[in-house]
Amino acid sequence: MNARVLLVEDEELVGTMVRMNLESAGYQVTWTRDGEQAVAAIGRQPFDLLLLDISLPGQDGLDVLAEIRRREILTPVMMLTARSEVSTKVEALRAGADDYLPKPFDVAEMLARVEALVRRSRADRQLPADHLIRFGNYSINLETREAITNEGEIVLGEKEAAILALLVKAQGRPLLRSDILEEVWGMDVSPTERTVDNFILRLRKLFEPDADNPCHIITVRGTGYRFEP
Secondary structure, three states: OOOEEEEEOOOHHHHHHHHHHHHHOOOEEEEEOOHHHHHHHHHHOOOOEEEEEOOOOOOOHHHHHHHHHHOOOOOOEEEEEOOOOHHHHHHHHHOOOOEEEEOOOOHHHHHHHHHHHHHHHHHHOOOOOOOEEEEOOEEEEOOOOEEEEOOEEEEOOHHHHHHHHHHHHOOOOOEEHHHHHHHHHOOOOOOOHHHHHHHHHHHHHHHOOOOOOOOOEEEEOOOEEEEOO
């Protein structure tokens, strides 16, 4: 799955240039032009990086940054701005930005910084070295697929374990059904998004205190699923 970048930029020329270069480098780019759209987009699906202009119409970039950090969305954020004041840079970094790139910027430098932040983002979502997931009264060893569930100690199916691992790696961010299909089933074209739903129902029976009112494997309406420990 290619890395996803959310670009928030209201200047047409800058946005077009950034998107074109990112897509040429292999990134999937979603481009929004104001803060409200950015907050809505990052709440609907996971991104590996947020490129965020500070000067935006309506809700500015610093407000967007504060809002997503308040929601405990840990996506790396690189600020793009024409403001050169040190105080603005300090304010952004203290608010939770991971990097700060003043305009005008060199495209090669931007791409190098993007690559570094995306690499860090994906590394941060790796599972513990012992491959053991624990939450509530449950545990799963991803190497052996042995699990403690509502049905006692069982061995999960390969795809059951893969789906659960994928959700846990996302750290509370929603995953699209299409992403789950791509990661777990790969080039197998027979499964559908309904297949994902059926596996989720099975996982809820195993790993939810009340499968009808899940608290760990949460449905994100119109999007997919997210995991809460």
